Amino acid sequence: MSNESLLKKEFKQSDVQRARNLVNKDFTAKTKLQTGYKKSLGYHKEGDIWEESGKTWTIKNGIKQNISKLQKARELKKTPLFCPECNTIMNHRYDKEFYNINKRCFNCQTVFETKLKISGEWEEYQKQIHNSEIDNTIQNYEMWVDDLINNSNDGFISETGELENWSKANTSNIVKQKEEAIKYLENLKKK
Numbered sequence: 001m002s003n004e005s006l007l008k009k010e011f012k013q014s015d016v017q018r019a020r021n022l023v024n025k026d027f028t029a030k031t032k033l034q035t036g037y038k039k040s041l042g043y044h045k046e047g048d049i050w051e052e053s054g055k056t057w058t059i060k061n062g063i064k065q066n067i068s069k070l071q072k073a074r075e076l077k078k079t080p081l082f083c084p085e086c087n088t089i090m091n092h093r094y095d096k097e098f099y100n101i102n103k104r105c106f107n108c109q110t111v112f113e114t115k116l117k118i119s120g121e122w123e124e125y126q127k128q129i130h131n132s133e134i135d136n137t138i139q140n141y142e143m144w145v146d147d148l149i150n151n152s153n154d155g156f157i158s159e160t161g162e163l164e165n166w167s168k169a170n171t172s173n174i175v176k177q178k179e180e181a182i183k184y185l186e187n188l189k190k191k
């Protein structure tokens with residue numbers, strides 16, 4: 001596995017969950033005070049697929065998601081047959097993984113990284129990857145929170161996977177937590 005994907009994994013597991021928890025924790029605390037308004041919409045767990053409000057939903061990575069959205073994301077992730085940089089067929093066992101991250105084949109990436117190491121730009125490159133990964137995470141995170149708020153009538157999936165109702169009264173609190181979480185993520189950037 002390349003350094004970038006290791007970095008990505010490490011970053012995803014701890015920090016994204018922490019950012020999510022900031023919002024979820026606040027929400028869970030609020031729902032406890034409003035159990036009288038809690039709508040029972042059933043129980044769904046990771047990988048379940050169900051119909052609701054005319055749309056098809058699933059839970060992926062603990063988040064309730066619209067299926068068509070996921071399909072679009074999957075299409076964007078498709079690996080082409082040939083490397084866009086050297087035009088050779090990508091059939092090395094690491095090509096797919098490397099293409100997903102670097103948009104070039106394993107061999108091209110190795111050559112690219114070696115050049116950077118020789119020219120002394122490796123550190124800067126690593127920093128850029130790290131920071132752009134954080135930018136992507138912030139973007140996804142904002143979409144996730146906005147989705148929670150906008151789908152308030154549909155309810156949301158708590159960390160345990162339970163579908164719960166969402167009160168609009170919580171929105172301003174959630175927005176505040178969102179801003180804090182983004183600040184936290186921004187601080188993880190390399191200067």
Ligand SMILES: [Zn+2]
Binds near residue numbers: 108
């Ligand atoms: Zn290539």
